[in-house]
Structure formats: C-alpha cells, structure tokens
Amino acid sequence: MLSRNLVLPRLAVRTLKTSAPFASGHHLEHWWGPEKAAGRELVGFGVNGDNNYSDRLDYWYPAIRFRKEDDVIAPIRKKELADWKNLTLEEKKMLYRYSFKQTLAEFEAPSGYWKALFPPIPPTFQDEYKEAAVQRALILEKVFNLFN
Secondary structure (H helix, E strand, O other): OOOHHHHHHHHHHHHHHHOOOOHHHOOHHHEEOHHHOOOOOEOOOOOOOOOOEEOOOOOOOOOEOOOOOOOOOHHHHHHHOOOHHHOOHHHHHHHHHHHOOOOHHHHHOOOOHHHHOOOOOOHHHOHHHHHHHHHHHHHHHHHHHHHO
16 A cells, blocks of 8 residues: 555645536636626626626626627616616517526527537446356356365
C-alpha cells in the first residue's frame, strides 16, 4: 500500500484536471460572464451575486437581462411601467425575450446531445455472455472442489 504522502498529491492533481468547469451539467452556451455583461441592465442579485446571465433550472432569476437595451425595446420598456393591459401579446413576448434566453419548456426540451456521448452497449451485457460466465464459474467451482 502506498503511503499517504505519495497518494494525496496525486489525487489532488487528478481532481483538478478532471473537474468540470460548470456544475450541474450546464453547457457553456448557457453562461454569460462579466465579459459579456457590458451594457445589460442589472435586475437582481442572481444565483451568487455576480453580474452574469445563466439559464438554470434550480434558480430562474439571473442577475442581468439577456439582451442589451436598444431602440426597439426602449419604448416598450417605458410602456411596461404603466398598466400591462395596454401591452399587446407580441410586446409581452418581446419583453420576455429581451430578459430571458429560453422559456422553461425550451430549456427542458431534449436536444439529442446525450445520444452522441455513449458508445454501444458492451458485449458483457448480453444474456449469452452472462450465461457463459455462470457456466465458467460452475466449472471452476467443480475443479476447485476436486483439489480441496
């Protein structure tokens, strides 16, 4: 057995090299850090207090808006401050799209990405292989019992 002084440094290096950059399986396309936050309105605290945008299932409220303020959305934002009954459905959708990248249904929709990650099932999962393994174990058990 290796001593603790030899094992721990190797484990620490291994965890640093294999740890994922983002928790909970989110892809890089759903994260906007401070370098992309310039010009976006700060609307809340966010998940950890940083001024970044991220689509997350466990925390729906990003700290900044998804898109920058421009000439298209500025008059609708002023109209938003008044009664919402005066807004049309298209204006409400535009307000949502300027604040968020995806709806919850779009976020949870399967992308098919997982299909490319996994190779075919190994032959050890087939019933014929399992039966042959049991037969080999029985033969080895008989041989072991002969010599003992």
